[in-house]
Amino acid sequence: MTDMLLEVENLVIGMRRAGRPDAVIVDDVSFSVAAHERFGIVGESGSGKSLTLRAVAGLLPKGVEVLSGRIAYAGKSLTGMPPQERRRLMGPEIAMIFQEPMTALNPVIRVGEQIAEGPRRHLGLSKKAANTVAIEMMARTGIPDPERRARAYPHELSGGLRQRIMIAMAVSCNPRLLLCDEPTTALDVTVQHQVLKVLEGLCADTGTALIFVTHDLAVVNQTCTDMAVMYSGHIVESGTVADVLGDARHPYTQGLLGSAPDFDRPERRLVPIPGFPPSLTSRPAGCPFAPRCALAVDDCSKAMPTTELVAPGHTAACIMTAGVLA
Amino acid sequence: MTGRAQNPPFTGPVLRVADITKRYHLQGPLTAKISRKGEKNNILRALDGVNIELRRGEILALVGESGSGKSTLAKILVGGIPATSGAVHYHGVQMPKRRGREASRRIQMVFQDPYSSLNPRISVGAMLRELLLLHRIVPRGEVRAESIRLLNLVGLEADALDAFPSQFSGGQRQRLAIARALAVRPDILIADEPVSALDVSVQATILDLFARLQLELGLSILFIAHNLAVVQHLSQRVAVMYLGRIVEVADTAELFSNPRHPYTRALIDSIPRMTAGSVNEAFVLEGEPPSPFNIPSGCRFNPRCPFAGDACRIEDPALVVVGSVTGASPHESACLRAADLDELSLARTPNPAVAGTVRSVIK
Numbered sequence: 001m002t003d004m005l006l007e008v009e010n011l012v013i014g015m016r017r018a019g020r021p022d023a024v025i026v027d028d029v030s031f032s033v034a035a036h037e038r039f040g041i042v043g044e045s046g047s048g049k050s051l052t053l054r055a056v057a058g059l060l061p062k063g064v065e066v067l068s069g070r071i072a073y074a075g076k077s078l079t080g081m082p083p084q085e086r087r088r089l090m091g092p093e094i095a096m097i098f099q100e101p102m103t104a105l106n107p108v109i110r111v112g113e114q115i116a117e118g119p120r121r122h123l124g125l126s127k128k129a130a131n132t133v134a135i136e137m138m139a140r141t142g143i144p145d146p147e148r149r150a151r152a153y154p155h156e157l158s159g160g161l162r163q164r165i166m167i168a169m170a171v172s173c174n175p176r177l178l179l180c181d182e183p184t185t186a187l188d189v190t191v192q193h194q195v196l197k198v199l200e201g202l203c204a205d206t207g208t209a210l211i212f213v214t215h216d217l218a219v220v221n222q223t224c225t226d227m228a229v230m231y232s233g234h235i236v237e238s239g240t241v242a243d244v245l246g247d248a249r250h251p252y253t254q255g256l257l258g259s260a261p262d263f264d265r266p267e268r269r270l271v272p273i274p275g276f277p278p279s280l281t282s283r284p285a286g287c288p289f290a291p292r293c294a295l296a297v298d299d300c301s302k303a304m305p306t307t308e309l310v311a312p313g314h315t316a317a318c319i320m321t322a323g324v325l326a
Numbered sequence: 327m328t329g330r331a332q333n334p335p336f337t338g339p340v341l342r343v344a345d346i347t348k349r350y351h352l353q354g355p356l357t358a359k360i361s362r363k364g365e366k367n368n369i370l371r372a373l374d375g376v377n378i379e380l381r382r383g384e385i386l387a388l389v390g391e392s393g394s395g396k397s398t399l400a401k402i403l404v405g406g407i408p409a410t411s412g413a414v415h416y417h418g419v420q421m422p423k424r425r426g427r428e429a430s431r432r433i434q435m436v437f438q439d440p441y442s443s444l445n446p447r448i449s450v451g452a453m454l455r456e457l458l459l460l461h462r463i464v465p466r467g468e469v470r471a472e473s474i475r476l477l478n479l480v481g482l483e484a485d486a487l488d489a490f491p492s493q494f495s496g497g498q499r500q501r502l503a504i505a506r507a508l509a510v511r512p513d514i515l516i517a518d519e520p521v522s523a524l525d526v527s528v529q530a531t532i533l534d535l536f537a538r539l540q541l542e543l544g545l546s547i548l549f550i551a552h553n554l555a556v557v558q559h560l561s562q563r564v565a566v567m568y569l570g571r572i573v574e575v576a577d578t579a580e581l582f583s584n585p586r587h588p589y590t591r592a593l594i595d596s597i598p599r600m601t602a603g604s605v606n607e608a609f610v611l612e613g614e615p616p617s618p619f620n621i622p623s624g625c626r627f628n629p630r631c632p633f634a635g636d637a638c639r640i641e642d643p644a645l646v647v648v649g650s651v652t653g654a655s656p657h658e659s660a661c662l663r664a665a666d667l668d669e670l671s672l673a674r675t676p677n678p679a680v681a682g683t684v685r686s687v688i689k
């Protein structure tokens with residue numbers, strides 16, 4: 001057994017359909033996250049990045065399930081674990097932050113009480129002690145005047161404060177792995193900056209590992225140490241952030257970098273990726289990116305390229321780039 | 327330019343917004359209580375004296391945090407809602423309170439979400455036909471040819487005519503929404519966050535389209551956005567909005583390299599970067615914008631401003647031309663301390679490695 005905190009191996013997520021083949025949404029995804037690591041998953045809508053994260057949390061939507069593969073947390077398989085046992089891990093071991101705090105918070109319970117619920121259930125604290133923890137957590141996420149704010153309902157708080165409440169709730173039991181699903185996408189740029197600072201500070205203080213799902217390459221660049229790029233259900237490239245963004249090998253990663261405006265290089269021309277991502281039901285055979293790829297050859301549409309090491313710790317799934325560099 | 331006759335030569339701005347205010351009185355017991363988050367005041371000041379000019383053939387970006395009034399201004403400009411006070415001048419002539427067919431044709435809007443801005447039950451052809459006939463853009467016999475011309479203009483093919491919005495991807499839908507706006511041959515386009523709902527790879531194609539329309543049709547575009555990297559890429563000038571007022575306007579390069587309002591500087595320093603190693607610490611903004619129910623006295627930014635002095639808490643600064651004009655147009659800022667911002671920020675950023683990541687702020 002390795003010292004990895006989380007290992008995902010050959011994960012396949014999809015829907016079982018009576019009398020028809022399973023609809024596969026996330027296909028053969030493997031990655032691992034070490035303790036203290038901050039791992040970003042980047043992809044466009046429909047790439048399967050959020051479902052991958054939800055599979056780790058055991059929060060897949062109804063009808064969608066893990067079809068095969070293995071998710072192991074600290075050496076224990078989560079996929080085969082009874083639901084009750086798994087639920088006990090959520091909070092003290094694994095916690096999650098959602099994109100939209102207004103829908104993730106209960107509108108009729110005061111936020112302090114919602115934060116205190118975790119410590120009461122999982123750490124067995126008394127109501128009073130748990131409330132103290134809640135206020136402490138709120139202070140740590142930079143909420144001014146936490147004693148007063150703990151008595152507020154979610155609707156009385158601004159978007160940035162609500163997201164801090166979500167973070168306070170997630171870290172209240174001191175988890176070792178924090179799952180973040182686009183936590184700053186709904187926030188303004190100044191507030192996003194503040195929330196990212198809070199996350200960064202918490203992870204540095206407690207050694208919590210982070211999986212950070214986003215579509216924003218710049219946010220990953222500033223938040224994460226390692227990353228994977230997903231396209232149409234596959235991880236097409238992974239490695240350290242410096243390697244993947246600085247020396248992108250997969251044509252899709254290169255395309256993303258070329259089409260995103262970079263504030264530090266305003267004079268650069270944007271090069272859009274032609275076409276658009278395949279829909280779930282019409283995924284092409286072979287490499288899903290082939291129809292949009294400038295480098296594509298006939299072999300690309302025959303089989304999904306295997307994931308090859310292109311440099312130490314840096315992988316890409318592309319027959320063209322792997323072939324050139326091997 | 328399209329073939330349509332223009333007004334006699336008019337060299338001023340195509341659109342001038344003069345001291346527009348918009349107030350909402352929230353009287354309903356529940357809605358008011360929820361939306362004002364404990365504030366006693368029940369008057370929401372969404373726009374509090376907005377002055378801005380849109381020049382012929384330019385893309386002017388409007389940026390600011392949510393709640394700053396960007397979308398309210400857009401709605402007033404297209405005539406969707408009336409302003410409480412102030413005036414909108416189109417080619418130097420004041421727009422009437424209630425716009426007729428001709429007046430409303432001139433200024434068209436593209437919305438943020440192409441999934442909710444297109445009627446799912448009307449085919450693309452029918453959508454365009456209705457507009458072309460209602461506004462008598464072309465004779466009945468030429469409607470089909472004109473529709474195809476519009477689709478080609480936004481990069482779609484003629485076979486889209488018989489399709490319904492659900493058959494298109496997000497980027498294609500936004501193209502349809504742009505074609506619809508262009509159908510009535512406006513000379514001003516108001517685009518309210520037109521790319522923020524789109525994926526990055528698609529976003530670039532729509533940005534290209536706006537740039538092309540500006541060049542080919544001579545359109546003047548007010549481009550509302552919160553992504554400053556997008557704004558920097560596309561626009562010629564940028565206006566920064568804070569709590570219902572424009573606080574800074576300048577040419578794009580000038581604004582980003584030499585911001586003359588602390589709020590603009592804070593926005594720039596909050597942008598996640600691709601090249602700088604970590605989050606820029608040079609200027610971090612605390613807190614969030616105050617409630618529009620209770621706008622601070624003096625400068626509206628003073629409670630969050632690290633440079634605020636006593637005068638800032640008393641005097642409400644107007645938007646005035648400030649020094650160091652490097653661009654073609656004046657650099658305006660509503661900050662009492664605009665002139666000495668450089669020295670102030672130098673004092674705050676002793677680490678040159680960090681401060682250096684903001685391009686040429688420190689000269």
